[in-house]
Amino acid sequence: MAVPVRPAEPALKVALLGCGVVGSAVATMLVTNADDLAARVGARLDLIGIAVRRPERARPDVPVDPSLFTADADTLVRSADVVIEVIGGIDPARGLILTAMKHGASVVTANKALLGEDGPTLYAAAADAGVDLYYEAAVAGAIPIVRPMRESLVGDDVQRVLGIVNGTTNFVLDKMDSSGAGFAETVEQAQALGYAEADPTADVEGFDAAAKAAILASLAFHTRVSSAQVHREGITEVTAADVQAAREMDAVVKLLAICELLRDESGVPSGVSVRVHPAMIKRSHPLASVHDAYNAVFVEARAAGELMFYGRGAGGDPTSSAVLGDVVAVARHRLAGGHGPVESAYADLPVVAMGEAMTRYHISLAVADRPGVLASVASVFADHGVSIETVRQRVLGDGESSRAELVVVTHRAPDASLSATVAALTGLDTVDKVVSWMRVEGA
Numbered sequence: 001m002a003v004p005v006r007p008a009e010p011a012l013k014v015a016l017l018g019c020g021v022v023g024s025a026v027a028t029m030l031v032t033n034a035d036d037l038a039a040r041v042g043a044r045l046d047l048i049g050i051a052v053r054r055p056e057r058a059r060p061d062v063p064v065d066p067s068l069f070t071a072d073a074d075t076l077v078r079s080a081d082v083v084i085e086v087i088g089g090i091d092p093a094r095g096l097i098l099t100a101m102k103h104g105a106s107v108v109t110a111n112k113a114l115l116g117e118d119g120p121t122l123y124a125a126a127a128d129a130g131v132d133l134y135y136e137a138a139v140a141g142a143i144p145i146v147r148p149m150r151e152s153l154v155g156d157d158v159q160r161v162l163g164i165v166n167g168t169t170n171f172v173l174d175k176m177d178s179s180g181a182g183f184a185e186t187v188e189q190a191q192a193l194g195y196a197e198a199d200p201t202a203d204v205e206g207f208d209a210a211a212k213a214a215i216l217a218s219l220a221f222h223t224r225v226s227s228a229q230v231h232r233e234g235i236t237e238v239t240a241a242d243v244q245a246a247r248e249m250d251a252v253v254k255l256l257a258i259c260e261l262l263r264d265e266s267g268v269p270s271g272v273s274v275r276v277h278p279a280m281i282k283r284s285h286p287l288a289s290v291h292d293a294y295n296a297v298f299v300e301a302r303a304a305g306e307l308m309f310y311g312r313g314a315g316g317d318p319t320s321s322a323v324l325g326d327v328v329a330v331a332r333h334r335l336a337g338g339h340g341p342v343e344s345a346y347a348d349l350p351v352v353a354m355g356e357a358m359t360r361y362h363i364s365l366a367v368a369d370r371p372g373v374l375a376s377v378a379s380v381f382a383d384h385g386v387s388i389e390t391v392r393q394r395v396l397g398d399g400e401s402s403r404a405e406l407v408v409v410t411h412r413a414p415d416a417s418l419s420a421t422v423a424a425l426t427g428l429d430t431v432d433k434v435v436s437w438m439r440v441e442g443a
């Protein structure tokens with residue numbers, strides 16, 4: 001397709017910070033797609049510099065003039081119209097973004113760790129400077145979810161967001177389910193494929209998903225939620241036995257990010273619950289069919305009903321798609337004047353403790369197989385106000401050993417009651433061991 005070339009058009013100066021997995025894909029798209037981007041923006045996007053740690057290093061895969069590489073990020077951001085931050089981490093990324101905004105640049109970032117920790121500071125700086133802060137790549141990579149939450153759904157009332165928002169952990173859990181692969185080996189594969197964070201602990205311990213959950217909850221409920229306020233459990237404790245237990249329930253184990261609006265008896269919003277943890281989800285649920293490093297986000301809104309967003313949540317090319325979409329958007333605003341949405345935190349709802357979240361548990365117990373055991377176990381649930389949905393008993397061994405496995409799935413109850421139930425079962429005479437417990441999500 002012939003691209004209309006209009007050499008007399010103005011140009012915008014673009015600075016790129018970082019040239020790793022995402023930065024190198026962004027630089028490549030900026031250069032190889034330059035004419036189309038110019039036509040879409042109405043101005044050329046001139047890449048004026050790429051800040052890296054070692055500018056002298058050869059980068060044959062990045063088709064840019066090597067003289068663009070610089071170690072002086074601070075000077076670079078002062079002369080740009082648009083700054084793309086894909087360094088990651090808190091500092092120096094935060095300082096560079098603030099300097100860029102102070103000098104009049106709009107900022108596009110993929111940095112969920114920084115937004116989750118200190119988003120309000122960045123929003124305030126953008127508002128003070130009258131520039132844009134865009135971050136589509138920060139949640140679920142290529143999937144358009146930040147813009148739908150910030151703009152398309154902003155006239156509706158979001159009730160709940162349920163998502164698989166970390167590609168690395170989905171990749172690992174999916175391989176554990178499909179091929180019984182080991183944990184360490186699959187994490188290494190995810191790193192090699194460019195899905196994992198620089199330190200994969202951020203992925204496997206749920207920090208990355210918690211930052212994304214904080215961003216999603218803030219947008220969904222017009223309330224500031226920081227990563228530190230998100231209840232977080234990673235996947236390092238998920239065992240092959242948990243995966244097998246899920247399989248026996250015709251379910252899979254997924255690391256879920258769950259953001260829920262809580263209401264009082266009159267239906268008035270009273271708080272938000274934001275959490276990240278592994279959960280069993282039935283194979284019939286659409287999230288169960290999210291394989292490999294794919295992500296998916298379910299949004300339940302009052303008027304819209306259920307929406308599902310699905311696609312690639314990690315990797316250089318998919319992430320660069322989201323970054324470039326933001327670059328075009330902020331570049332258009334600069335040409336037309338004005339800017340995109342600012343922070344919306346007017347609802348200012350409290351973030352409730354995990355104990356107040358309504359959850360369901362799958363609990364597997366090793367018990368003695370004799371009269372009265374089931375009654376004693378059931379009484380522990382009753383004492384904690386937890387209602388049982390199903391109980392399954394399997395005699396272990398040849399039936400001579402008098403041992404059995406008891407699998408209990410509960411109805412929803414406050415998470416504090418459920419965790420207290422597990423603790424009480426652990427101390428019960430008739431229970432040899434609480435073999436495993438995991439939350440259950442979805443219908």
Ligand SMILES: NC(=O)C1=CN([C@@H]2O[C@H](COP(=O)(O)OP(=O)(O)OC[C@H]3O[C@@H](n4cnc5c(N)ncnc54)[C@H](O)[C@@H]3O)[C@@H](O)[C@H]2O)C=CC1
Nearest residue numbers: 018019020021022051052053086087088110111314315319
């Ligand atoms: N890799 C992925 O799939 C995705 C990554 N992201 C986010 O994108 C950002 C970048 O991620 P990756 O490209 O994967 O990381 P990376 O580790 O591959 O690249 C980071 C780059 O920044 C450079 N850098 C670090 N400190 C610097 C400094 N002080 N000055 C100049 N350059 C510096 C590093 O040398 C490296 O080239 C992070 O915020 C990450 O969370 C977001 C979505 C997906």
Ligand SMILES: N[C@@H](CC=O)C(=O)O
Nearest residue numbers: 166167168196197314
């Ligand atoms: N490490 C992240 C990358 C995208 O945010 C992931 O695995 O999803």
Ligand code: NA
Nearest residue numbers: 136139141143
């Ligand atoms: Na996205």
